[in-house]
Amino acid sequence: MLRRFRLDEPESVAEVSELLGRFGDSAKVYAGGTELLLAMKEGLVHYERLINVKKLKGLGEVASDNGTIKIGALCTHHELENSSLIKQSLPALAQLEQNVANVRVRQAGTLGGNLCFAEPHADPGTLLIALGATMVAQKSSSKREIAAEEFFVDAYETSLEADEVLCEIRVPTPGPNGRSAYLKFGYLERPSVGVAVAFNLINGNLSDIRIAVGCAGPAPKRVAQAEALLSGKSKDEAARNLAQAGALAGRASQAISDLHGAQDYKEHIVGVLLKRAFQAALS
Amino acid sequence: MQFQKEVEILATREKVWRFIWDVDRFIACVPGCKDAKTVEEGKRYTAIMTEKVGPFKVEFPTTIEVLERVELTRIKAQATGTDNKIGSRMKIDLDVNLREQENKTIVEFVAGVDILGKLAALGHGIIKRKADQVLDEFAQAVKQKLEGDG
Numbered sequence: 001m002l003r004r005f006r007l008d009e010p011e012s013v014a015e016v017s018e019l020l021g022r023f024g025d026s027a028k029v030y031a032g033g034t035e036l037l038l039a040m041k042e043g044l045v046h047y048e049r050l051i052n053v054k055k056l057k058g059l060g061e062v063a064s065d066n067g068t069i070k071i072g073a074l075c076t077h078h079e080l081e082n083s084s085l086i087k088q089s090l091p092a093l094a095q096l097e098q099n100v101a102n103v104r105v106r107q108a109g110t111l112g113g114n115l116c117f118a119e120p121h122a123d124p125g126t127l128l129i130a131l132g133a134t135m136v137a138q139k140s141s142s143k144r145e146i147a148a149e150e151f152f153v154d155a156y157e158t159s160l161e162a163d164e165v166l167c168e169i170r171v172p173t174p175g176p177n178g179r180s181a182y183l184k185f186g187y188l189e190r191p192s193v194g195v196a197v198a199f200n201l202i203n204g205n206l207s208d209i210r211i212a213v214g215c216a217g218p219a220p221k222r223v224a225q226a227e228a229l230l231s232g233k234s235k236d237e238a239a240r241n242l243a244q245a246g247a248l249a250g251r252a253s254q255a256i257s258d259l260h261g262a263q264d265y266k267e268h269i270v271g272v273l274l275k276r277a278f279q280a281a282l283s
Numbered sequence: 284m285q286f287q288k289e290v291e292i293l294a295t296r297e298k299v300w301r302f303i304w305d306v307d308r309f310i311a312c313v314p315g316c317k318d319a320k321t322v323e324e325g326k327r328y329t330a331i332m333t334e335k336v337g338p339f340k341v342e343f344p345t346t347i348e349v350l351e352r353v354e355l356t357r358i359k360a361q362a363t364g365t366d367n368k369i370g371s372r373m374k375i376d377l378d379v380n381l382r383e384q385e386n387k388t389i390v391e392f393v394a395g396v397d398i399l400g401k402l403a404a405l406g407h408g409i410i411k412r413k414a415d416q417v418l419d420e421f422a423q424a425v426k427q428k429l430e431g432d433g
Binding site: 256260 | 405
């Protein structure tokens with residue numbers, strides 16, 4: 001049962017930040033509530049105050065600006081899967097959003113909430129790392145950008161400071177040669193493993209390749225060693241190196257043995273998904 | 284969940300043994316452990332164990348019972364606690380074994396950790412990883428404290 005709490009409804013990000021700073025651990029930002037309210041109902045966490053940010057203006061839009069897709073943190077998964085700009089510019093993200101959890105979660109859950117809760121089996125963080133996204137965090141008077149791969153610190157932990165609010169996710173708009181894909185696998189409600197790749201394909205050669213793995217371990221991770229095996233290679237050379245890159249990515253995923261699968265099983269699946277994601281991105 | 288850690292300490296076995304029974308100093312090495320009290324010297328102690336995974340915090344008022352004590356060689360203890368706010372229980376069966384090797388002492392910690400109740404919803408893997416980190420930090424803190432004493 002949900003215990004009593006006070007609901008604050010500030011009108012600006014600065015006010016949210018001020019409340020977070022003032023009330024510390026006893027307050028929490030409340031957006032879609034799809035993760036937070038479940039945890040509260042289960043009695044796993046309790047906050048004296050929830051800070052409702054749903055009504056804040058300017059955090060629910062998707063826009064293209066000077067080579068960057070700007071996604072407001074309050075955009076719901078449903079809005080993103082149906083956004084024509086996302087579908088056109090970041091098709092892998094649109095497809096990912098189409099497959100997040102279930103329709104009820106997609107309707108209410110926000111991208112920002114998903115990222116800030118940092119549930120280890122969440123999908124978006126992995127692809128955003130591969131896409132080279134940055135997170136825009138704001139506190140009272142200042143803003144800063146955090147690279148997606150530095151945003152996730154551990155299970156349920158991000159690099160946001162206690163009084164910072166995630167406002168926007170910025171994704172570089174891929175050029176005409178940009179390719180990307182995200183694939184996941186699991187047999188429970190949440191995925192066991194997720195793998196994302198993004199690269200440019202110019203005259204049959206790969207460049208700017210980024211690989212990220214998620215869900216298997218405590219937090220999504222970029223795998224630079226696996227990238228190095230494919231970067232600058234032709235499609236065929238890269239395809240030959242995929243098994244080795246997959247093995248490296250599997251080990252780098254810090255896979256944990258749990259109900260979603262044993263560590264070595266997850267590491268193997270990382271390799272399989274990397275091959276498939278690479279092929280999907282090429283097709 | 285079973286854990287095993289070994290730590291080499293540049294100190295005699297007598298010194299390590301004395302340190303283990305110096306409750307205040309020893310408890311200070313356990314991450315998240317506070318308010319340690321001796322109920323019955325050498326047999327029964329109480330403490331508050333706190334831990335945190337992201338926003339999830341637990342606080343277990345814990346009773347530690349020494350089940351077996353072999354001078355300079357082995358301690359077997361059991362710690363049990365309940366967090367009524369979250370509705371979770373914890374049980375740790377701890378074996379500490381000491382052996383001398385040249386000028387150092389090898390301390391082996393073997394722990395069986397059971398977490399029951401709602402906290403288990405976080406997932407076995409996450410809890411195991413956290414417990415592993417805690418045991419690691421604990422073993423390192425014991426080493427630093429003893430070697431730092433010179």
